[in-house]
Structures are given as C-alpha cells and as structure tokens.
Amino acid sequence: MATSQRRDPFMARHFAPQHLFLTGALLIPAFLFQPNLFVRVGQVLLFAQLATANGKRIKWIYFVVMVSSVTVFNLFTPFGEILFTVGPLSITRGALQSGLEKGVTIVGLVFVSLASIRPDLRLPGRLGGMIGRVFYYFERVIEGKKRIRPRRLIESLDEILFELYRPGERRAEADGPLRSTTTLGYAAMAMLVGLNWALVFLASPIGT
Amino acid sequence: MNAVQPTPSGQPTPSERLSGAQPAPQRAELLEFIAFMGALCLFFSTLEYLFPKPFPFFRLGLANLPVLIAMKLVPMRYVLLLVLLKVLGHGLINGTLASYVFLFSFGGSFASVFVMLGVYRLAGRHISLVGISVFGAIASNVVQIYLSVTFIFGLTAWVIAPLFVGLGVFSGVLVGLFAQQFYEQSRWLEGIRGYFAAS
Numbered sequence: 001m002a003t004s005q006r007r008d009p010f011m012a013r014h015f016a017p018q019h020l021f022l023t024g025a026l027l028i029p030a031f032l033f034q035p036n037l038f039v040r041v042g043q044v045l046l047f048a049q050l051a052t053a054n055g056k057r058i059k060w061i062y063f064v065v066m067v068s069s070v071t072v073f074n075l076f077t078p079f080g081e082i083l084f085t086v087g088p089l090s091i092t093r094g095a096l097q098s099g100l101e102k103g104v105t106i107v108g109l110v111f112v113s114l115a116s117i118r119p120d121l122r123l124p125g126r127l128g129g130m131i132g133r134v135f136y137y138f139e140r141v142i143e144g145k146k147r148i149r150p151r152r153l154i155e156s157l158d159e160i161l162f163e164l165y166r167p168g169e170r171r172a173e174a175d176g177p178l179r180s181t182t183t184l185g186y187a188a189m190a191m192l193v194g195l196n197w198a199l200v201f202l203a204s205p206i207g208t
Numbered sequence: 209m210n211a212v213q214p215t216p217s218g219q220p221t222p223s224e225r226l227s228g229a230q231p232a233p234q235r236a237e238l239l240e241f242i243a244f245m246g247a248l249c250l251f252f253s254t255l256e257y258l259f260p261k262p263f264p265f266f267r268l269g270l271a272n273l274p275v276l277i278a279m280k281l282v283p284m285r286y287v288l289l290l291v292l293l294k295v296l297g298h299g300l301i302n303g304t305l306a307s308y309v310f311l312f313s314f315g316g317s318f319a320s321v322f323v324m325l326g327v328y329r330l331a332g333r334h335i336s337l338v339g340i341s342v343f344g345a346i347a348s349n350v351v352q353i354y355l356s357v358t359f360i361f362g363l364t365a366w367v368i369a370p371l372f373v374g375l376g377v378f379s380g381v382l383v384g385l386f387a388q389q390f391y392e393q394s395r396w397l398e399g400i401r402g403y404f405a406a407s
Contacts, residue, residue, distance in 0.1 A: 024306060056303055073361040106308055106360060113307035119300050127292070130243055134297045137247030142254070154393050161396040165244045167237060167403040 009055035014185030017121040020054070023189045024116020030196035031108050035205035037097065040104055043196060047111035050192070056114040063110070067103035074099025120179065140164050241400070242286050245274040246293035253298060268379045269345060271298070275321060276337050276344075276387040277397065279328055281404045291321045308359060315355050316348035323347035337391060338384030345380030349373050 011020055027047070034040045048058050080094025119135060122128050144160035181189070253271040271294060278287050295313045299305030304313070324344040327335060349372050357365045391397060 028306070051303070054303070070360055073364050076364040077362060102360070110304065110307040110309060113305060113309075114303040117300060117303040117305045121300060123296070127296075130239065130246075130289075130293055131296055131300065133240065133243035134246035134250065134293050137244045138250045138297070138301075141247050141251040145251070145254075154390055157390075158394055158396045161394075165241070167241065167400060 009053055011050070011054040011115070012118065012179065014182045014188065016179050016181045016185075017118045019181045019185065019189060020116050020118060021121055023192060024112050026193045027112050027116070027196055028109065030193070030200055031112065032105070033200045034196075034203060035200075036203035037101055037104065039199050039203040040101070040108065043199070044104055044108040044111060047108055047115055050115035051111050054115050054118065058111075058114075063107045066107055067100070070103035070106065071096065071099035074102065137164065238282060238286055238404075239289075241404075242278070242282065242290050242293065245278050245290050246297055248274040249290070249294040250297050250301060269348070269383050272320065272341065272344060272383055273387050273390070276324070276341055276384070277391055279324060279340070280337075280391065281401060284325055287321060287325065288318075291317050311359070312352050312355055316352045319351035320344035320348035336384070337388040338381060341384030341387060342377055342380035345376040345383070346373060349376035 015023070031040070031043050031047075034043060051058060075089065075091060075095050078090050078092040078095050080092045080097075082090045082092055083096065084091050123131055141160070141164060144164070147156060147160060149156040249271045252273050256268055256270045275287065275290055275294065278290050282290075295310070295317050296305070298313060299310045302309075304310050321344065323346075324340045327340055327343045331339070350369075353365070353369050353372055357363060
C-alpha cells in the first residue's frame with residue numbers, strides 16, 4: 001500500500017478529488033479573463049505541468065496541431081494591420097492575434113480539465129452512483145485486456161465477458177480509498193488560485 | 209417480475225443462464241447491465257489507441273459498439289442512459305470533462321444515438337447494424353464539424369467537412385461490421401439476448 005501511494009502523482013497524494021475540481025473551477029475564469037497573450041501562454045504551460053502532476057500524459061503534438069490549425073483557419077478572415085502576404089492571402093495582425101488567442105485558450109482549458117479531474121471524482125446523486133458502477137466494471141474489464149487474442153477475437157472476448165457479467169448477478173460495491181486534502185494541498189491550492197487571479201489584475205493587455 | 213436469483217453458494221453457470229425460458233429482468237438488473245455496457249464503452253475507447261490514426265482528430269468510434277448492441281436489447285431510455293454514462297465516464301477518465309472535448313463528445317454521441325435510434329425504429333429489421341452505425345457516424349461527424357465551426361475554427365472549416373464525413377462513413381462501416389459479427393457470433397450476447405428478450 002505504501003509503495004502504491006508513493007507511486008501516486010502529486011495531485012492524488014495531496015488533493016481530495018472535489019478540492020482539485022474546485023481549484024480547476026476557480027482557475028478557469030482567471031485564465032479566461034487574462035488579457036495578456038504572453039501571460040496566457042505561461043498559464044497554459046503551468047496548467048500542462050499541473051496536468052502532469054495529476055498523472056496525465058500530455059500529447060504536445062496534438063496541442064501544437066490544434067493551436068496551429070485554429071490560427072491558420074482564423075487567418076482566412078483578415079482584419080487589422082497587414083503584416084505580410086503569402087500568395088493571395090494577407091496575414092493581418094488582428095487575425096493572427098485572435099487565432100493565437102483562441103487556440104491557446106482552447107488548449108489551456110483542456111489542460112485545466114486534465115489537471116483538475118480524476119476518475120475518483122464522484123458526481124452526486126444516482127447518476128454518480130451509476131458512474132461508480134461503470135468504473136467498478138471498467139477496472140475488471142481492463143484486467144482482462146491482455147487475454148484478448150486478435151485471431152479469435154470474439155471467442156476471447158466472450159470468455160472475459162462471461163467471467164465479468166451474467167444477468168441476475170450483482171457484485172459488491174467497490175469503494176476506493178477516500179482521499180483528503182493535505183496541508184500542502186491547501187497551500188498549493190491557495191497559491192495557484194491566488195497567483196492566477198493576481199495576474200488578471202497585474203498583467204496589461206497586448207496588441208492595444 | 210422475477211429476476212434470476214443467485215444461488216447461495218455462488219452464481220448460476222453460463223449454461224444455466226443460457227438454457228430455457230428466462231424471466232423478465234428487473235429495473236435494477238437493467239441498470240446493472242447498462243453500467244457494464246458503459247464500462248465496455250470505456251474499454252473499447254482505450255483499444256482505439258492501438259490503431260494508427262490518419263489524422264490527429266480522427267477516431268474510429270469503437271466506443272459506439274456497446275451502444276449499437278444495447279439498442280437491440282434494452283428500451284430507448286436505457287440506451288440514452290448508456291450514452292450519458294459513456295460521455296461522463298470518458299470525460300472523468302481522460303480528465304476532459306471541463307473542456308471543449310467533452311462538448312464535442314457529448315454533442316457527437318447524442319446526435320449519433322438519436323439518429324441511430326430513429327433509423328432503427330423506422331427501418332426495423334430491414335437495416336443491419338452496419339447501416340445503423342453508418343447513420344450514427346455521419347450524424348456524429350456533422351454535429352462535431354458544426355461545433356468546431358461554431359466554437360473553434362470559424363466558417364472556413366466547412367472545407368474539411370467532406371473529408372471528415374467520408375472518414376465517418378468509413379469508420380461507421382468498420383464498427384458496424386464488427387458489431388454485426390459480434391451480435392451474431394457471441395455466445396455471451398446470446399445469453400444476454402435470451403435474458404432481455406423477456407423485457
């Protein structure tokens with residue numbers, strides 16, 4: 001148990017899932033109200049770091065493609081000062097800046113989400129209970145993944161499915177360990193939220 | 209209604225489950241089955257990463273398999289519940305619940321299931337799971353393109369619509385073919401079908 005806890009990512013060790021979710025919810029408006037594009041890029045890098053600390057693997061290429069494609073599509077609606085031309089297309093400051101802002105914002109929101117949501121976050125009510133059952137079965141299905149044989153796919157799937165679910169059979173609820181937020185977790189939460197909100201008021205807008 | 213009761217020493221064997229007339233399932237049993245199918249949706253979406261992607265945003269839609277199969281087994285409201293569990297579970301596991309990815313997943317999944325249920329209701333036995341799957345994939349792709357045009361890329365993104373709808377048809381055929389094959393050949397599903405046929 002101690003070994004598995006040591007392997008847990010920082011966020012899992014120091015944050016209760018609902019507090020982590022709350023932190024993300026407080027960071028989102030601070031990110032969206034940030035007027036300075038450079039600060040916003042810095043926030044995106046910070047959120048990526050937090051997502052990694054939450055045990056998530058960041059696929060940078062996906063996000064680079066995302067920002068680039070949003071920016072390129074935005075360039076087709078030119079406005080503002082012309083910076084240079086590429087064939088028939090005029091690259092304008094307004095379109096470029098707006099495209100970058102949009103792309104960076106979208107990627108930042110994904111990173112905040114990755115940083116603040118964990119599978120052990122329990123949604124309230126009966127739907128939350130159903131999600132708990134889904135995860136209970138999911139963990140067991142994943143255990144059987146290695147037994148799937150591509151050459152006899154349906155037969156091997158059948159064997160696993162027979163073991164895991166038969167109608168009429170109800171299995172015990174599997175409750176995971178309840179996590180609580182540590183003092184370090186509360187301090188990190190206050191620092192993250194405080195820093196990002198302070199930047200909203202301290203940073204000046206660019207491009208104006 | 210009489211749900212099958214587990215024996216004190218354990219559970220009924222698969223052969224016991226598969227043989228003879230089976231009683232109608234209770235609501236709790238249906239919910240349990242839907243939770244299991246939700247787990248299979250998440251499982252198939254993890255298998256998706258094993259296949260190479262021709263484009264960064266392209267998905268095969270393997271997570272749709274359990275939804276396709278559930279449509280033939282349980283009432284409509286349970287299929288909708290399954291889709292809700294699928295998108296919420298996916299958002300929680302991947303951590304995308306609070307991002308645009310969830311919006312796309314939610315929009316695409318529900319557009320797909322509404323179209324599939326509609327087609328299934330209208331065409332009934334005259335349409336295979338391949339046909340239903342293709343309709344679902346097209347609906348999902350069209351809604352996702354609409355969302356990406358509205359929220360992310362702007363009007364110029366419509367130029368990629370034919371490509372993505374084409375890819376959607378291709379993936380819909382593949383998923384539908386596998387779903388049809390699984391529906392016809394799986395012994396586990398045969399047992400489930402017998403059990404839920406009474407509902």
